[in-house]
Amino acid sequence: MHSIILATAIRLLLPLMLLFSLFLLLRGHNEPGGGFVGGLVVAAAFALYTLAHGAHEGRRMLRIDPLRLVAIGLLIALCSGLLPLLAGLPFLTGLWSSLPAPVIGHAGTPLLFDLGVYLLVAGMALLIIFTLMEES
Amino acid sequence: MKNLLFFPLIIPLAAAVLGLLAWNQRKLQRWIGIGATALLTLVSGILLVQVQQHGIITAQAGNWPAPFGITLVADLFSSLMLVGTGIMGLCVTVYSLADTDQHQESVGYHPLLQVLLLGVCGSFLTGDLFNLYVWFEVMLIASFVLLALGGQREQMEGAIKYVALNLIASALLLAGIGLLYGVTGTLNMAHLALRMQELDHTGTIPVIAALLFCAFSIKAAVFPFYFWLPASYHTPPIAVVTIFSALLSKVGIYVLIRVFTLIFPQEALAGQPLILLAAGLTMLFGALGAVAQPELRRLLAFCVISQIGYLLMGLGVFTSLALAGSIFFMLHIMAAKSALFLVTGVVARKAGTSWLPELGGLYQRFPLLAVLFLLPALSVAGIPPLSGFWGKLALVQAGLQAEQYLIVAAALGVSVLTLYYLVHAWIQLFWKPRPADAAELRSLTPQRRRQLLGPALGLTLVSVLLGLLPEPLFRLCSAAAEQLLQPQSYIEAVLGVIR
Known part of the structure; x- marks a missing residue:
């Protein structure tokens, strides 16, 4: 089923939703939001694109295998836990930069962890969506 | 040094x-699996030495300081179990090099084993009750996929039974944890132990203990909750079954011992008759199930259940010697x-079947295999001088000292049954003349042979x-049991000096 309305709308919506997901990711640092919802919004954006153009096109648009996205997300989250071990602190201890960055304030390993969650959730949700779309 | 504790995770x-x-x-996946399990064994060994x-x-x-953050605790009991986990992980990974087929590996067998x-x-390692629940879920997810890997019809049936019952166990566990949090306001196990010493053990607390006991009993396959185990253990690849029987039900028993020595020692003593009854019936029904089984994998699944009874018996008797025997x-x-x-x-790989009536006469072709089956079988039955004998001796002695004669009689009786069905299986496999209509035996390449027989031999x-040198390990187990019966050192290690 091809819907011209959805196909046209998604051209504008996709970049908007991706931007919004980044906003959610960064906002989650101190306020409601975070990697999990951000990742879901990414998945929603690509799911809409897939609905409009089919699973094949959706995979092409994503460029990266969703399973790889899951692995990279996990790796980043793991690294955020491993960094404090190098400083002799327990696993997963939060380390913070002393200089505040613009927009997000003091960045630290929790942000890195959240980025991992963001990629992991997006990859996992898209993996499920693509698999289901390809089966039907 | 403390950070060493994170490495097994x-x-x-x-x-x-x-x-x-x-x-x-x-x-690459295979090499990662072998490397990681070898490293895990090494780190666990170092941890054990450190704890000692x-x-x-x-x-x-x-x-985050305890009791607010999540604590990891390694005492002798947990580090001994970690060493066992590492060794089992390594053996099973090597074995699965030859056992799993290409399809199973292409859908993520090796990463799943690591998640398990x-x-x-x-x-x-965890010292936090809610965190324990999370680890149980991690195990459950990985084990569900491993059970269903391959996607055959019987496999799905077993996996669904397994998951349904384990989800019920998780719900009970969660309910127990919630109630416990409501009563004590904490979930750190050391802090809980401290609170329990101050509280009156009436009303909800025995109920919570019973809920947790049921939840962990389902995980450990204790009577009357064991029926999921024989239903699901005979379908997946043998490497998967091996790691399940070696680790999953043992985790249930480990947690039972941990929780009931640390948090609910009063309830463990009050519920002694019930725990012993469950232990005795687990032994007996497991053994009876195994006696009647013509299929080797199901027979061993029932044998797993029967042995769980012995592990629970140590908790039931609740003395230092009994717990040491259990460990x-x-x-x-x-x-x-x-x-x-x-x-x-x-x-099964060589003969193409694991139905005992269709097998026989394997001794002539594979004498080494016959020995490799007979020795562990006798050990499980508890024949001296093999390892099972010393464990049973300690348990029986502890039972006699505590004047729990019924459970001792059950333990000894079931040992005879165990000896009977395992030797009977051995005779059918190796001694009985080969049936005339039996299928042709398949031969293995030398490399496969090494990969399959190496871990079994080890x-x-x-x-x-x-069995020959039980002394060093038994001394460690006794020390671990002492630690379990004196929770004060555990509490102090987690919370610091008590204010």
């Missing part, structure tokens, strides 16, 4: 991530029972060595 997690990154590279020298080690994840090990190590028995059964499972896998040797 980081290693399998990192291996799982690397395995995901190397998704379609079969060879310096006492209980604790670490706070994220540097992660859940097991987490359950052994020793647990390590022995990991090695001996897994060796049996692995050899069964080799037999585990059998462990069992024999533990």
Whole structure:
């Protein structure tokens, strides 16, 4: 089923939703939001694109295998836990930069962890969506 | 040094991530699996030595102090179990090099095995009840996929039974944890133990203890909750069954012992008749199920249940010697029972079936296999001088000292039954003349042979060595049991000096 309305709308919506997901990711640092919802919004954006153009096109648009996205997300989250071990602190201890960055304030390993969650959730949700779309 | 405690969790997690990154590279995944389990064994060994020298080690994840953050605790009991986990992980990974087919590996067998090990190590190390629940879920997810890997009809049936019952167990566990939090306001196990010493043990607390007992009993396959185990253990690849029987039900028993010595010692004593009854019936029904089984894998599944009864018996008797016996028995059964499972896998691969009536006469062709089956079988039955004998001796002695004659009689009676059905299976496999219509035996390439028989041989040797030289390990187990019965040192190690 091809819907011209959805196909046209998604051209504008996709970049908007991706931007919004980044906003959610960064906002989650101190306020409601975070990697999990951000990742879901990414998945929603690509799911809409897939609905409009089919699973094949959706995979092409994503460029990266969703399973790889899951692995990279996990790796980043793991690294955020491993960094404090190098400083002799327990696993997963939060380390913070002393200089505040613009927009997000003091960045630290929790942000890195959240980025991992963001990629992991997006990859996992898209993996499920693509698999289901390809089966039907 | 404290950070060493995180490595039994980081290693399998990192291996799982690397395995995901190397998704379609079969060879690389295999090497990652072997490397990670070898490293896990090494780190656990170092941890055990450290704990032996310096006492209980604790670490706070994220540097949040106990009881607010999540504590990891390694005492002798948990580090002994970690060493067992590492060794079993390594043996099974090597065995699965030859046992799993290309399809199973292409859908993520090796990373899943690492996730399973992660859940097991987490359950052994955690000092927080809710965190324990999370590790159980990690184990459950990984084990569900491993059970269903391959997607055959019977496999799905077994996997669904397994998951349904384990979800019920998780719900009970969660309910118990919630109630406990409502009563005490904490979930850190050391802090809970402290609170329990102050509280009056009436009203909800025995109910909570009963809920937790049921939840962990389902996980451990204790009577009357064991029926999911024989339903699901005979369908998946033998390597998967081996790691399940070696680790998953043992985690249930580990947690029972941990929770009931640390948090609910009063309830353990009050519920002694019930625990002993459950232990005795688990032994008996497991053995009776095994006697009637014509299929080798189901027979061994029932045998797993029967041995769980012995592990629970140690908790029921609740003396230092009994707990030491349980811990020793647990390590022995990991090695001996897994060796049996692995050899069964080799037999099934060679003969194309594991139905006893269709097998026979294998001794002439494979004398080594016959020995590799007989030794662990005798060890499981408890024939001296093999490892099972010492574990049973300690349990029986403890039972006699505590004047629990009924459970001692059950333990001894079931030993005879165990000897009967295992030797009977051995005779049918190796001694009985080969049936005329039996299928042609398949031969294995030398490399496969090494990969399949190496782990079985190693585990059998462990069992024999533990039997000939039980003293060092038994001393460690006794020390671990002492630690369990004196929770004060555990509490102080986690919470610091008590204010």
